[in-house]
Amino acid sequence: MSQFPDYYAILSIPKTATTEDIRTAYKRESLRTHPDRLANATPAEKQKATERFQVVADAYFVLSDPDRRKEYDSLYRSKKERTADPSASANFFTNFANMFGGKGAEPAPENAERPDADYMFADVFDELLRPEIQNRAHWWAYLGAACGAGLGFIVANIPGLMVGAYAGNRLGAVRDAKGKAVAAVFAELGNDQKAEIIKALVMKLFGPSGII
Known part of the structure; x- marks a missing residue:
């Protein structure tokens, strides 16, 4: 049986987290896992970082929207095996993305069922720098x-x-x-x-x- 991704654990937030808590956690984790931080990384290290960055985007995509979060929480309660392993998130979107109705961020070209991590990061990146340039x-x-x-x-x-x-x-x-x-x-x-x-x-x- 496929393991279920624990998006709360991936963002290091409790299940009681507010929408603002979730966005703050995404800012933190997206910066920490952004593959462009690894300027001198090997291809394997870069790939691993890219996968982690995508999973952080997956978690934010699901938890930041009240409707998607409600559907996810319903599944979360029914699953005994939960994990922060990046591979579980890909399986999750393969099996359950249809329940989201295509709402939210633009899909990634290589996988139309998952959010585009770079597209989502661009939104918070502009926000992070706004106080400096306003x-x-x-x-x-x-x-x-x-x-x-x-x-x-x-x-x-x-x-x-x-x-x-x-x-x-x-x-x-x-x-x-x-x-x-x-x-x-x-x-x-x-x-x-x-x-x-x-x-x-x-x-x-x-x-x-x-x-x-």
Whole structure:
């Protein structure tokens, strides 16, 4: 018998978690498991991180919507074998995705029954950076460099400051030039730049305990 994914355990939240608790947990776990944090990872390590990142998106997709959560909780109570193993989530969507009625995030191209992890992350990524860029629409490049330098210094002192400033400046410059969302600009950066930004956001939001 297939094991049942414990999405509460995956997000490290109790079954009594509020909608805001679930979103906060998703921000934390999506940053911690984002494969772009592993700039120098082997293909196998990258694949493992990508799978974990997808499962975190699965958990948020199901629990963040009241109707989907109600259906999931009904199944949760009837299952004795629950697990945080990533493979269980893929099986879950294969067997039970039809009960969600196609609501919510855009589906992943390679598996139309599961949410697109990158699409879901883009939403919270913009939200995470909004306090840094709000009301500064004409100064993205300068503000991006300043914010990136500050976040980079937190993570890796002077080398981090330099990488962070450059990455932040690129984020802002492309936004100025092309009017793209921050998440779209992030997707165009190099692996090292992405890794520094993700690590800096984890440090900023959750402190040293968030760096794993």
